[in-house]
Amino acid sequence: MAVSFLNLVLRLCLLRGNMRTAAAFFAMVLLTAPAPAALRNLERMTVSGSDYVRLAEWAESAGCAMKWNKKDREIDVSGPSARLNFSVDSRRAEISGVSVWLCLPVINRSGVPWISLTDVGSTIEPVISPHKSQARVQTVCLDPGHGGVDTGEAQGRNYEKKYTLLLARETAGLLLEHGFQVVMTRTNEGAVELSERPQLAARRGADVFVSLHYNAADPSVHGVEVFCVAPPGVNSSDAGGGKAIHPAETGNAQDNRNVLLAYHVLKSIAHSLPLEDLGLKRSRFEVLRLARMPAILIEGGFLSNPAEAKTIYDPAFRKRMAHAIVDGIVAYKEAVAPP
Numbered sequence: 228m229a230v231s232f233l234n235l236v237l238r239l240c241l242l243r244g245n246m247r248t249a250a251a252f253f254a255m256v257l258l259t260a261p262a263p264a265a266l267r268n269l270e271r272m273t274v275s276g277s278d279y280v281r282l283a284e285w286a287e288s289a290g291c292a293m294k295w296n297k298k299d300r301e302i303d304v305s306g307p308s309a310r311l312n313f314s315v316d317s318r319r320a321e322i323s324g325v326s327v328w329l330c331l332p333v334i335n336r337s338g339v340p341w342i343s344l345t346d347v348g349s350t351i352e353p354v355i356s357p358h359k360s361q362a363r364v365q366t367v368c369l370d371p372g373h374g375g376v377d378t379g380e381a382q383g384r385n386y387e388k389k390y391t392l393l394l395a396r397e398t399a400g401l402l403l404e405h406g407f408q409v410v411m412t413r414t415n416e417g418a419v420e421l422s423e424r425p426q427l428a429a430r431r432g433a434d435v436f437v438s439l440h441y442n443a444a445d446p447s448v449h450g451v452e453v454f455c456v457a458p459p460g461v462n463s464s465d466a467g468g469g470k471a472i473h474p475a476e477t478g479n480a481q482d483n484r485n486v487l488l489a490y491h492v493l494k495s496i497a498h499s500l501p502l503e504d505l506g507l508k509r510s511r512f513e514v515l516r517l518a519r520m521p522a523i524l525i526e527g528g529f530l531s532n533p534a535e536a537k538t539i540y541d542p543a544f545r546k547r548m549a550h551a552i553v554d555g556i557v558a559y560k561e562a563v564a565p566p
């Protein structure tokens with residue numbers, strides 16, 4: 228799209244005094260920006276309305292090599308910056324040992340694996356070859372989930388809202404020690420509206436937004452998962468992924484950074500704590516949809532699993548979790564910093 232056309236549209240929006248229209252237009256342009264040259268040159272196949280490319284061809288274009296690990300079932304892609312693992316007909320993948328849920332499954336056609344362009348562009352490349360920028364990563368907004376009458380998950384009188392606040396306080400202290408500035412969406416037991424949380428982060432100049440939660444499910448389920456907002460046009464991970472009609476949200480303007488931040492924080496937690504890695508997932512949680520800065524939501528374990536609940540109640544384990552979160556934010560900051 229010609230720059231002069233962008234200028235024209237921006238001027239028209241500004242002339243009409245409509246900054247919101249201008250911002251929305253540029254968010255749309257960013258979201259529909261053409262694929263990099265290497266991707267554009269790859270042959271495509273359309274499967275159920277989604278564009279796919281040959282995994283081997285994409286790997287080569289990214290300076291990596293592909294090989295079958297188990298014929299027609301598991302695939303390895305390795306290169307200087309990452310080691311990737313994929314399974315046929317599955318959305319579950321690994322990037323350097325960290326579980327990542329793809330938006331669409333990898334498919335096998337006559338012994339040739341194909342991957343969706345959506346995942347190449349919005350899941351894999353932003354993580355293995357992040358775009359560098361001068362944008363600062365200095366102020367972290369911590370968002371302790373729930374509060375007030377919204378207790379979150381509960382096991383007896385052990386409420387999620389209490390443990391998310393304790394984790395936020397622990398994490399805030401460590402972030403300050405590492406030279407970050409910290410904003411908290413709540414510092415006490417009180418309630419805060421979901422929509423108010425990302426707004427507060429924006430007002431206070433936060434560069435990243437980290438929402439803290441604990442999970443509940445069947446007692447046998449345990450582990451950690453880190454969410455970022457689902458890209459436009461695909462379902463959330465827990466809804467099964469796949470193509471769907473979902474327009475772009477405010478948070479989608481940061482898609483490449485969202486997935487990179489989620490990856491580094493999950494990697495840090497999964498590598499340093501004895502918690503099962505349930506993976507990087509996409510969702511449309513309100514705080515992630517509305518965030519104007521890179522944003523993630525950590526589900527740091529299951530209150531409903533008796534063994535994991537003990538770790539959530541344990542101050543020493545909480546301190547380790549806070550360390551892992553901070554180390555993940557530091558890794559993200561280093562990943563985006565210019566050389």
Ligand SMILES: [Zn+2]
Nearest residue numbers: 372379440441
């Ligand atoms: Zn929660």
